[in-house]
Amino acid sequence: MATLSRADVVHVAHLARLGLDDAELARLEGQLNHILEQYAILAGLDTEGIPPTAQTIELENILRDDVVTASMPVADVLANAAEHDGAQIVVPAILGGDAE
C-alpha cells in the first residue's frame, strides 16, 4: 500500500485543519506509516462481491411526526461561544474584509 511522504502529511493536516509544528509532522510521518503498514494485511483479503457494512443492526428508516417542540434557550446556546453579541455568535470575517 501507499506510503506517506512529508508533503502528504502536510496536505492531510491541512485537510483536517490541524496546525502542526515540524516536530509533530516528523513524528506523525513515522507513526502514520507504521500504522499504514498494519493496514497492508487487508490488501491480501479477497472482498470481491462482498457488500460494505456501515451499520450492524437491522433498523428501517424511522420517521416521526413533524412537530414543533421547544428549542434550547438562546442564552444557553450562546453561553459556550468564544464570542457573541447577545443574540448571535461572532466569527471572523469569512468573505472580503480588510485583510483581502
Added chain:
Amino acid sequence: MTPDPTRLHAHELARSLRAGEVTARELAAAHLDLAERQNRALNAWLSIDRDRALGDADGADRRLADARAKGPEAVNALHPLLGVPVALKDLVSLRGGQCTAGSRILEGYRAPFDAHITERLRDVGAVILGKTNMDEFAMGSSTEHSAFGPTANPWALDRVPGGSSGGSATAVAAFHTPLSIGTDTGGSIRQPAALTGIVGMKPTYGRVSRYGIVAFASSLDQIGPFARDARDAAVLLHAIAGRDERDSTSAPVPVPDELLHLPAGDDEAAAWLRGRRLGLPREYFVAGMEPGVEARVRESVASLESAGAIVEEVSLPHTDYGLATYYIVAPAEASANLARYDGIRFGPRLGDGDVLGNYLATRGRGFGAEVKRRIMLGTYALSAGYYDAYYLKAQKVRTLIKADFDALWAQGFDALVAPTSPTVAFPMGARMDDPVAMYLSDACTLPVNMAGLPGISVPAGLSDGLPVGLQFIGAPWSEPTLFRLARAHEAITADAAWRGLEPTDLGLADDPATPAPAERLAAARTALSDPALAR
C-alpha cells in the same frame, strides 16, 4: 456497628435504604469522602460535585420517606437505584456541568442540557457524584491520553487502569462508587473492567440512546455500565436502555425486565449453566497473550464446563483483520465527528487571525497527540484516491467479521467465551509512544464492536497479583444471556480466594504523600527515554 457502606454492592445499598438503616445522604457523603480523599493518588475523577450530589441524595431521601409513609407496597415499588451513587464518564452531558471528554478543546464548556441517560438516572433517583477521567475523546486503551493527567490502577499505582473509561473503572474498583457509566467503541468498557477486576458491559449497538454523549465513532460507540457484580450492572443497564427519539440509532427493541431479576442465590445462578453451548474462539488466544492471562481464562472455561456448560472450540476466521479494519473505520468516523471542534460555538478559541488561522491554532493546540493521530489517519483514509483502498475495503471486511459471528449464532451457540485483554494492566508510559502496541490491547474486544454485538467482561482471578478479565460475547439483544453467564460465573467462583481480595494499593491511595499519577507517568517516560535510567 454498621458495615462501611462503600464496600457494599448497589443491591445491598438499595436494601439498606428501604430498611431505613442508612440514608441516601449518608451513602453519598461516605462515597464522596473516599473519592475526594483518594483522588490525588488515583485521578479517577475530573469533577466531584458534592453539593449537587448531596442535594440529589436529599431528594432521594424524601422519596424514600414518602414511600414509607404509604406502606410496604410503595417501598417495594421504588426503583432499585433510588439513592444509589453513580459516576458518569466525562463525555456524558449533565446540565450545567463540565463535559471535557478528557480534552483541552472542551475546557470551560458547560453542557446546556442533560444526556438521555442522565435524564433516566435522575428520574429513577440515582445520585450522580461526579464525572470521571478518560482518554481524550475516548481514544485510547490506558487513560494516559487524558489532557488532565492519567488515572492510576488501584491494584498497582504505577500501572494503567485500561481505557478509555479508566476513570469510571477505577472509581468502582476503588469503592468510590458502586456504579459508573462508560462508553465502548473498541473495548473502552470491557478492557478497563478487566484490568481493574470489575464487571463492565458493552451492550448491543442501538441498545442505549447516545443523545448527549460526545461522539467518537458513530457506527461503533455504545454506552454501558460498570459495577462490582453482574446484578448491579444489569440493573444499571436496564435503567439507561431503550428507545429514545433523539438518537435515530437507538433501536425500538423492548428492554427485558429479566435484567432486574437475575438470580440472587448461587445455586440457582449456577444451575442455569447446564446444557448451555459456549464457543471458545481459538483466534482470541492471540500471539503475545500473557501465559497467566491464558491460564486464568482456561481455568474459568474448565469451571464453566464442570458446572454443566458445553464448551466447543470454534473459529472466527477473520479475527486477524479486526485491528486494521477498526483502525480505518474508527478514525475515519472520528475525523468527521471531530470536525465540529472549531473554536466558534464552544470551547476556547485560539489564534487571532482569519478563520482558517483560528481553526489551525484551536485544533492544533486543543487536541492531544493521539486525537491528532487519529484525525490524520481518518482524514487520509477518506481522502480522494484512498477512499476505496481503505475505508470501503474496511467496510467490506467488516461484513466478513460480522458474518463469522452470525455463522456461530446460526449453529445455536448461546454465547462465546474468550479473554477480554491479552495482558494484565501494563506499566504507565510503556505504550505511550508506540500506537500499534497500544492498539493491540483491544485485539479481543474490537471485533465485537465491528459486529455491533454485546459483550461483558467479568473478573477471573489474578495473574502476578493483577486482575484478569473473562469476556462473554453474545448475539444481538442477548444481554440477559450474558448477564446470566456473568452471574453464573460469579456463583461457581464464589469460594475462590481472589474473590475476597481488595485492590492491593488502596492503602497507598489513602496516603497524602503518594505521588499523583501524572508524576508517575512523567517519571516513567523519563526512564524510558533515557536508557541509563531504564531498568
